[in-house]
Amino acid sequence: MSSIDPAISPPDAPERHTVSARIRADLITAIVLVLFGLAIVYFSWTMDRLEARRINPATIPGLLPLILGIALTACGGLLAWRSWRLDLPGSGAALIRALVSWPALRVIAVLGLALVFTLVLMGRMPFALAAGIFIFTFIMLFETVLADEPKSLVATLLWAFGIAAVGGGGIWYVFERIFLVRLP
Amino acid sequence: MFDGLIMLGAGLAHFMTPASLFNVVWATLLGLVIGILPGLTATMGVALLVTLTYKMQADQAILTLMCVYLGAIYGGSRTAILLNIPGTPANAAATLDGHPLALQGKAGLAMGLATTSSTLGTLVGIFFLAIIAPLLSEAALKFGSYEFFWLALFGVIISGQMTGSDTPLKGYIAGILGLLVAMVGMETLHAHQRFTFGIQALGGGVDLIPAMVGAFGLAEILSSMKRTAVAHIAPVNDRVVPTFKEIFRYWKTIIRSGIIGTFVGIIPGVGEDVGSWSSYAAAKRASKTPEEFGKGSQEGLIAAETGDNAVVSAAMIPTLTLALPGSAAAAVLIAAMLIHGVRPGPMLMVENPAFFYQVVAMLLLATFANLLFGLSLTKVFIKVLAVPRERLMAVIYVLCVVGSFAITQRMFDVYVMLFFGIVGFILREMKYPMAPLVLGIVLGDLLDLNLRRGLLLTNGDPTPFFTRPISAVICLIIVAIILMSIPAVSQRVRTIFKRSGGSQGAQG
Numbered sequence: 181m182s183s184i185d186p187a188i189s190p191p192d193a194p195e196r197h198t199v200s201a202r203i204r205a206d207l208i209t210a211i212v213l214v215l216f217g218l219a220i221v222y223f224s225w226t227m228d229r230l231e232a233r234r235i236n237p238a239t240i241p242g243l244l245p246l247i248l249g250i251a252l253t254a255c256g257g258l259l260a261w262r263s264w265r266l267d268l269p270g271s272g273a274a275l276i277r278a279l280v281s282w283p284a285l286r287v288i289a290v291l292g293l294a295l296v297f298t299l300v301l302m303g304r305m306p307f308a309l310a311a312g313i314f315i316f317t318f319i320m321l322f323e324t325v326l327a328d329e330p331k332s333l334v335a336t337l338l339w340a341f342g343i344a345a346v347g348g349g350g351i352w353y354v355f356e357r358i359f360l361v362r363l364p
Numbered sequence: 365m366f367d368g369l370i371m372l373g374a375g376l377a378h379f380m381t382p383a384s385l386f387n388v389v390w391a392t393l394l395g396l397v398i399g400i401l402p403g404l405t406a407t408m409g410v411a412l413l414v415t416l417t418y419k420m421q422a423d424q425a426i427l428t429l430m431c432v433y434l435g436a437i438y439g440g441s442r443t444a445i446l447l448n449i450p451g452t453p454a455n456a457a458a459t460l461d462g463h464p465l466a467l468q469g470k471a472g473l474a475m476g477l478a479t480t481s482s483t484l485g486t487l488v489g490i491f492f493l494a495i496i497a498p499l500l501s502e503a504a505l506k507f508g509s510y511e512f513f514w515l516a517l518f519g520v521i522i523s524g525q526m527t528g529s530d531t532p533l534k535g536y537i538a539g540i541l542g543l544l545v546a547m548v549g550m551e552t553l554h555a556h557q558r559f560t561f562g563i564q565a566l567g568g569g570v571d572l573i574p575a576m577v578g579a580f581g582l583a584e585i586l587s588s589m590k591r592t593a594v595a596h597i598a599p600v601n602d603r604v605v606p607t608f609k610e611i612f613r614y615w616k617t618i619i620r621s622g623i624i625g626t627f628v629g630i631i632p633g634v635g636e637d638v639g640s641w642s643s644y645a646a647a648k649r650a651s652k653t654p655e656e657f658g659k660g661s662q663e664g665l666i667a668a669e670t671g672d673n674a675v676v677s678a679a680m681i682p683t684l685t686l687a688l689p690g691s692a693a694a695a696v697l698i699a700a701m702l703i704h705g706v707r708p709g710p711m712l713m714v715e716n717p718a719f720f721y722q723v724v725a726m727l728l729l730a731t732f733a734n735l736l737f738g739l740s741l742t743k744v745f746i747k748v749l750a751v752p753r754e755r756l757m758a759v760i761y762v763l764c765v766v767g768s769f770a771i772t773q774r775m776f777d778v779y780v781m782l783f784f785g786i787v788g789f790i791l792r793e794m795k796y797p798m799a800p801l802v803l804g805i806v807l808g809d810l811l812d813l814n815l816r817r818g819l820l821l822t823n824g825d826p827t828p829f830f831t832r833p834i835s836a837v838i839c840l841i842i843v844a845i846i847l848m849s850i851p852a853v854s855q856r857v858r859t860i861f862k863r864s865g866g867s868q869g870a871q872g
Contacts (some may be wrong), residue, residue, distance in 0.1 A: 220544065297761075
């Protein structure tokens with residue numbers, strides 16, 4: 181493990197933390213990519229070679245996936261080596277700090293709402309209602325609880341309700357009535 | 365030559381109908397709004413709109429998508445100037461001089477310069493599109509499986525090399541992941557199902573549109589909502605329409621940036637952002653006043669905005685002639701063309717030459733619509749900038765769900781969108797570029813089919829891949845690109861060139 185590469189050397193402390201967290205994240209991702217690449221190599225190697233159909237052995241379906249699996253393993257290995265070389269003491273802590281942070285919480289909140297809307301609400305109620313509930317909750321959450329400077333509750337409530345009604349109903353109307361798309 | 369002009373005239377006349385002009389107006393305005401709103405990109409806009417254009421005629425659908433694409437790339441400059449945030453990644457270079465100009469009380473002038481230089485950039489790109497595309501298309505008719513294999517590989521490699529931000533390795537990895545996505549489903553040579561693991565819905569492979577809506581829609585929403593900082597909009601108190609003198613005193617910069625943008629646009633999968641940065645860097649090197657760059661240089665802003673808009677038109681060159689997308693948004697355009705029964709590639713100029721000139725006409729119409737709206741609707745666009753993203757992103761996500769569902773009307777595509785959104789966000793956060801991933805998905809089938817078809821033709825002998833002249837040249841270029849991405853090799857090559865340059869200088 182050596183000191184940070186001057187080419188990506190950060191100018192200030194917060195940026196330095198971001199870079200060092202990314203280097204550790206790169207190391208972890210690279211290991212995952214190597215494993216994924218090896219899995220692709222295995223599945224490509226064991227893929228049906230269609231011998232029963234007497235195809236030319238040079239045209240087996242697993243040929244390109246096998247090459248890609250080897251290439252991914254090699255690139256993942258090189259990235260792991262690069263990240264290990266650039267890794268700094270404290271990178272792990274910087275990565276944990278990035279993962280347990282206010283921006284990360286906001287991302288998880290968006291993702292949670294999106295997953296609930298897509299996997300739970302959709303299909304269990306009319307689309308316009310599901311979309312309306314999602315939009316209303318999203319705006320309320322991000323303009324009050326998760327906002328840096330929360331706005332007036334009454335104003336947010338009115339805006340959220342208005343946009344939910346117009347957005348949910350409008351999208352339903354445009355797609356289902358004008359473009360004749362059967363929405364879930 | 366005259367045939368081309370006549371066909372271009374016919375292409376323009378084809379769209380001189382109230383319905384077409386109406387489509388130009390609303391699609392350009394929508395594109396401008398998408399570009400202006402931070403967090404919404406041109407690719408996302410085009411991907412989402414494919415659904416809305418599904419029931420249109422092919423020419424009208426592509427016209428609409430093209431107007432959105434061009435409008436969004438141009439619209440992003442407004443955000444760059446007034447908020448110091450690039451509206452789309454293509455406008456990042458425009459923030460360097462656009463926002464300082466706004467802070468000096470010249471926001472109107474900056475917007476006017478950005479508008480006119482965008483128009484000129486697109487026109488330079490259109491000029492080269494009209495000249496190069498027919499020639500390239502004719503040359504491409506001689507390409508066989510071997511050449512197309514290398515071209516597809518070249519697209520993914522060069523895109524990975526040029527867009528990988530902290531290391532080309534990440535660009536290559538993104539490209540390989542995209543190619544692997546394309547391997548899922550039934551392959552075309554023997555109709556064998558690969559990597560489906562018994563999931564029936566995977567049999568047809570992963571559709572590009574839901575994948576793009578995820579990678580550019582949901583991933584953008586997550587990235588945008590992650591940030592908490594609220595930017596301040598710079599006031600606009602001066603005139604927006606620039607004088608001819610203000611624009612044409614930098615005519616050399618405009619032509620140079622237009623040519624650089626065109627060159628970048630021709631390279632598959634290297635998008636507008638690279639065109640913009642390359643033009644900016646070249647303008648700074650050639651400028652008489654490089655010290656002003658970054659502090660409100662009009663020349664810098666003109667270079668950035670000419671460069672990125674030239675890419676849009678030039679990206680149509682490989683897109684239409686080789687079916688290799690010149691940018692991520694062009695990849696969606698290819699998918700949209702295929703949905704509407706238009707097959708881009710070398711045969712397009714043979715089977716449907718009128719369509720090619722219609723595309724040139726579409727770009728011209730979109731450019732003039734941008735110029736008109738860009739110079740006249742400044743106040744409206746400032747109001748758009750003030751829309752809080754909390755209120756916007758929720759609606760955009762619902763559109764992402766509908767957009768990915770609507771084409772085939774199956775929930776599986778919505779799950780694909782979710783998967784690509786989450787994976788795309790993680791990859792973006794870790795500085796993996798999205799363009800090679802998209803290019804990989806688009807080119808995977810081409811690469812696979814031509815590799816195995818080429819081997820079938822020679823009964824398994826790979827020699828023609830390396831001995832046919834065009835194949836050998838593309839292969840050597842790919843090897844050179846990969847070698848040059850290794851720091852030790854590129855440093856050694858630079859030293860050799862410097863040394864030989866120095867010794868020549870000494871001899872001279």
